[in-house]
Amino acid sequence: MFEIFKIGIGPSSSHTVGPMKIAQAFVNIAQDKDVLQDTHKIKIELFGSLGATGIGHSSDKAVVLGLIGMNPENINMKIAKVRFEEVLEHKKINLLEIKRVDFDFTKDLVLYANKFLDFHSNGIKLHFFDKNGKVLLSKTYYSIGGGAILDEEDIGKSENEESVTLPYSFNSADELLMKCRENSLSISTLMMENEKSIRSEEEVKEKLLEIWKVMEECIKIGCETTGVLPKMGVRKRANEIFNRLKSKDGFSMIDPLEVMDWINLWALAVNEENACGGKIVTAPTNGAAGVIPSVIQYMNRFLGNSLKEYDEDKIVKFLLTAGAIGILYQKNASISGADVGCQGEVGVACSMAAGALAEAMGGSIEQVENAAEIGMEHNLGLTCDPVGGLVQIPCIERNAMAAMKAVNAARMALNGDGKHFVSLDNVIKTMFETGKDMMNKYKETSQGGLAVNIVEC
Template sequence: MTVSVFDLFSIGIGPSSSHTVGPMRAAKRFATALAESGRLTEVTRVRAELFGSLGATGHGHGSYNAVLLGLEGEDPESVDTTAGPRRAAEAMAEGKLLLAGQHRIPFDRDADLILHRRRSLPFHPNGMTFTAWTGDTELTSRTYYSIGGGFVLDDDGSGAPSIVSDPTPVPYPFRTGVELLDRCTETGLPIAGVMLANEVARRPEAEVRAGLLRIWSVMAECVRNGCATTGVLPGGLKVRRRAAELHQKLLIESAPPAADSTPLPLDPLAAMDWITLWALAVNEENASGGRVVTAPTNGAAGIIPAVLHYAVRFVPGTNDDSIIDFLLVAAALGSIYQQTASISGAEVGCQGEVGTACSMAAGALAELLGGTPEQVENAAEIGMEHHLGLTCDPVGGLVQIPCIERNAVASVKAITAARLALRGDGQHTVSLDKVIKTMMQTGADMKIKYKETARGGLAVNIVEC
């Protein structure tokens, strides 16, 4: 199995792929199943229970609204980011929801949407159960797991559900870094070429390219929105949005060059300020519940757009084909993490989110800059190696502190990793597969309070205002 680029990069809403996007998809899946069973009109009550990390920090990650909107048939890709929250507030105030968009039933947030802050389901920290009744009789109950990046698994009763493989055969399947390098050696293709060939097995090439440019356009729009919006982020921490002010200062100090120009601003470090800006802009939009691209999670959504903006603005010759190749390489690397490890902060800490995104961006930039597959693999390894042990400790359970700045720092680190790898020949001691295995082992050893529960680290050492 090879995960598709359109699985790794999906258009959705903030603030969390695990806690917002995943629960919305699961809730919609449950409501749709009720409708397809022909028993929707029999339902008189639905209860949603969120466990583990979902229960611990769902209040700060938009999980309430996500579940309610999903039960009403909304999905993260198309839900109106402005009207959606208003609709959720109205439904909670009225005490009624329109199940699957068709059948109106009573809904009490306190009784029907329960966040279990100290209870977890056995398979994964991000578990949730939906139950439907007719009167006092239970009609059906289903359990789902939000495993990171918006991926949702149905509990199939096996105790270890897994992602259902796409049955479409691909010419160059790979699960590990070694296998990916082997496919490149066998074919003479760069990593982008291997990934593109696999994608074309699923859909026409023109559709693949158009889809990737659509993803880039949403990333770019997210940056523009973040650079234009001032104020304070929601949630109670009173975090001031900084991207708009920084953008205005940078425009005055040194405008970035056009994509086809070569001179850099006089300040040799000005590029770093722009990279920081682009990451801040995306993650401030994410924190406010705006439209973002999950890349590969929402908590790490600013890194790949920031590094890709760097390439477009500061690397001469970067064009649409370069952008497409960049996203293909990033997705190829991300698919290795998805298949052999985890991208869930609730499972392995922030090393699995920000670390993975940094690794993906570093490898993608290395290929865009002319790197060999071996140098790309080295860049990806460096990107993760220096995030090992990174905890997920959101203050107040919000995707704000330290998440927003963490994306900015990781974006610069991704560029450093790519450039460092390009100075070598691709030979290195620690392979990508070894560092991914180490990340997973580190996550297993990490105390649960450091894994998106807001019960450790900065989350307990910062006084909330």
């Protein structure tokens, strides 16, 4: 569960959170190998999508902060800003804040926009040298989506399921449904039983509610904040919509579709805060972080008994179900826009939210699977072509559209009996194949689609 939902910072899980974690892991290895004190010079190389959109996604800044020793889960942004500005001003970086070396952004950090490594589009190479130019440590990493990272040396190694035998492990949606049927379990209950193999039920609930707390706070900040988004100067919209909606006397039956405005608002608020580099939850990525919080808030506000008191158990079950669906995509496809396009980010988030909402609304396991399938089927082929390499356009609006689509998918599934022609397993396989067939210019490189058809003034 907590490989799917992780607390971090914006604007991108794969381009900001991942690179920061990679740099931190590398410098920690250097310290463990006793080569940090002998380091005199460093070089960092960003490849593929990281090279093409690294500036827009603050990948360069993230790597520097990671080398200083900062972690995306508990980073103090005020301190981070000061440290980063010191690096720019003095052209020196303090590795783990114990070893100060020269660092020039124009020479020591190289972004290769058209050069790709074999395994994944998000590749990073890091090198430490001594005073004579001899390589002390050199490693290649990949940021594979949702903040997850992979050392090149670990590629192809068999996975160890946390050294824990899960009571209900599953590798496909069919297997998940089969184990639910055999044991008379809902998807959320099965997931909880698996999580209890690693930590207590109380800890699982506590961590999931902390995840929701960060999501909810992100909605709040996004709704209350005005101004423009960084770098491109796109005007924030969430606050204006929020003020207009809250000025009305409750939900209007004159316009029953007003609920759509609220769903759109919550998704926009989260992704505007993400674009500003705020505290965010990967769900399953930062680029798609607004979908699940928006749908949960819809469940809380419009499907609950009170506008003030949330049903915490329902939120926990929602996240457990969404997590199960996310795991299927992570195991059998990809959640990286640089790997399979935006269908792997917003599409997966839509599928997760749709299935989770279907269970929250009383759906059977078959209806949950159907909702998740609908959510992805109608996101197949969705490209990732951010304008200027930034997450403002079209990513923010796309989250709002996907949140609405998730609600619709859940309701469509609940109006059926769970029987349908295309299975979730088939649509996951199709998404992965579609992503692999997609041209690189449509996979988070900003070299095709909207990214090149909008004239920037």
